[in-house]
Amino acid sequence: MKAIKPYIHYIVAVLLFTLLKLLVPAANGLTENGVLFISILVPVLYLWCVANTDWVSLLVLAVLAISGLMTPNAIWAGSYGSFIVALIIVCMALSAILTETGVIDKVASWFITRDFIKGRPYAFIAMYMLSFYVLGTFMEATALTVIYIALTLSIFKSIGVEKGDKLYTALMAGLLWGNSAVSAGSPISHTLPVLMINLLKNKGIDVSFAQWLSVGIPFEILLYVLYMLILKFIWKPDVSKLLNYDIDKVKANSKPLSAAGWLSAILFIVTVIAWLFPQFGTNIAPSAASALQSWSTTVPAIITLSLLCIIRIKGKPVADFSSIAKNIPIGLLTFTGAVTLLGSVIELKNADGVDIMGIIPWIRNMLMPVTEALPLWLLLTVLVFLSLIMTNFLSNTVTMFLFAQIALALWGDSNALNVVAFVIIITMTSCIGIATPSASVPAPLLFGPGHITVKNSWKYSFCYCLTITAFTMLIIWPLAQVLIK
Numbered sequence: 454m455k456a457i458k459p460y461i462h463y464i465v466a467v468l469l470f471t472l473l474k475l476l477v478p479a480a481n482g483l484t485e486n487g488v489l490f491i492s493i494l495v496p497v498l499y500l501w502c503v504a505n506t507d508w509v510s511l512l513v514l515a516v517l518a519i520s521g522l523m524t525p526n527a528i529w530a531g532s533y534g535s536f537i538v539a540l541i542i543v544c545m546a547l548s549a550i551l552t553e554t555g556v557i558d559k560v561a562s563w564f565i566t567r568d569f570i571k572g573r574p575y576a577f578i579a580m581y582m583l584s585f586y587v588l589g590t591f592m593e594a595t596a597l598t599v600i601y602i603a604l605t606l607s608i609f610k611s612i613g614v615e616k617g618d619k620l621y622t623a624l625m626a627g628l629l630w631g632n633s634a635v636s637a638g639s640p641i642s643h644t645l646p647v648l649m650i651n652l653l654k655n656k657g658i659d660v661s662f663a664q665w666l667s668v669g670i671p672f673e674i675l676l677y678v679l680y681m682l683i684l685k686f687i688w689k690p691d692v693s694k695l696l697n698y699d700i701d702k703v704k705a706n707s708k709p710l711s712a713a714g715w716l717s718a719i720l721f722i723v724t725v726i727a728w729l730f731p732q733f734g735t736n737i738a739p740s741a742a743s744a745l746q747s748w749s750t751t752v753p754a755i756i757t758l759s760l761l762c763i764i765r766i767k768g769k770p771v772a773d774f775s776s777i778a779k780n781i782p783i784g785l786l787t788f789t790g791a792v793t794l795l796g797s798v799i800e801l802k803n804a805d806g807v808d809i810m811g812i813i814p815w816i817r818n819m820l821m822p823v824t825e826a827l828p829l830w831l832l833l834t835v836l837v838f839l840s841l842i843m844t845n846f847l848s849n850t851v852t853m854f855l856f857a858q859i860a861l862a863l864w865g866d867s868n869a870l871n872v873v874a875f876v877i878i879i880t881m882t883s884c885i886g887i888a889t890p891s892a893s894v895p896a897p898l899l900f901g902p903g904h905i906t907v908k909n910s911w912k913y914s915f916c917y918c919l920t921i922t923a924f925t926m927l928i929i930w931p932l933a934q935v936l937i938k
Contacts, residue, residue, distance in 0.1 A: 466496035469496045481814075482817075487809075507784030508787075510784075510788045514529075533790040537651045546774065547758060549780045549781075550777065559714065570700070574696060582681070586634065595632070597632075612698050613697070626905045630885075631676075631680070634673050634676040639669050640665045649853065649880040652796040661732050663728070663732030664936070675925070799812050813861065820862070829869065833930070844883045860879055873937055875933075
């Protein structure tokens with residue numbers, strides 16, 4: 454039995470494949486090809502949750518080639534040939550440069566050294582968390598969380614807050630909650646929104662960064678406000694030790710931003726403007742807006758990265774790509790490529806444009822009795838809440854992928870629902886993995902060292918998820934329907 458134990462998950466995956474292949478009938482809209490794909494997809498989703506995402510992602514590409522559903526060339530083109538892989542590489546590189554040149558530390562320091570927060574602990578917390586949200590909107594959130602954990606520990610040490618104190622737990626949990634919020638609200642340097650933008654693009658639906666941010670920024674603001682309200686009125690930590698934080702000392706020790714830092718910050722701001730300009734700049738400079746739109750989001754980022762690698766300050770290039778590349782996890786890229794491909798295979802068509810899978814009609818036919826029995830708003834609320842619960846126990850990406858496909862299957866061809874707006878909403882709620890050590894990529898960084906535990910945070914996390922469900926459906930969903938056309 455000991456010899457079998459390490460292989461148990463792989464045995465389960467093989468059994469899942471076999472049972473699905475034998476027991477799922479090609480009926481109710483589902484084709485034989487669809488049965489084969491589902492038999493491959495479900496074990497992969499299982500292994501992503503319990504085993505590994507990187508080599509499993511490579512394996513599924515090989516399995517798809519063996520299955521004959523796609524040619525090897527089509528598989529490579531549909532996975533690593535997608536723009537999303539290049540975009541993630543460049544955005545993570547730019548995040549690393551902003552960190553190395555001191556831009557992140559400088560911005561964080563600015564927020565927590567404002568004179569008006571002296572003697573006001575909750576004002577300090579509000580500004581501290583606001584700095585995380587502002588920075589996290591524009592840079593890779595896990596790397597930012599690592600920086601802020603170290604910064605928080607330094608603050609705690611200086612004022613005498615110890616592990617296990619309510620304030621210690623509440624602020625550390627705030628970083629994890631904030632990580633989820635910014636990962637949901639912004640596609641800039643964040644994988645899940647970019648994956649969904651790509652999935653929609655494969656279905657002929659273009660969603661720009663500006664459109665996503667038009668919904669995502671209000672979502673971030675909502676989650677920021679909810680955190681502060683839960684902190685003050687439900688969590689109620691003793692914040693008196695924050696009165697000991699010496700703002701003047703921090704100001705005195707803060708080093709001015711270097712020339713490399715200023716250049717990195719300015720070029721990154723220009724890049725963000727280039728990403729957003731096609732949305733708001735059409736009336737200002739239509740030719741420039743059109744050109745930038747045709748370039749896609751990847752090209753301006755590549756140009757910025759290249760300039761930072763070319764320009765030298767004091768004889769050294771601002772960025773050394775070979776060094777930066779070590780911070781870009783290859784596992785994330787393999788995972789991204791696999792998710793990108795699987796999203797397109799679900800609606801695989803033949804040369805005549807005919808759906809050869811039948812998965813979307815099959816999902817629609819199975820769920821139609823439920824959708825007809827429940828009022829639409831209530832059904833959407835249930836899906837949002839289920840996505841919030843599921844994402845805390847399974848992969849964020851698996852949750853997003855599953856619920857987005859359900860929404861597209863049910864309402865993709867219907868005028869009863871603004872399905873694109875709802876898919877954006879369900880993607881954002883799928884990012885809120887906060888309650889368990891396996892809930893998201895950065896969760897082990899907080900749960901592993903005991904900065905927070907399930908025992909001392911679960912009721913606040915559950916309260917957070919409940920309020921997110923309510924306020925998302927009452928505020929963000931109506932807003933999304935107006936902004937996303």
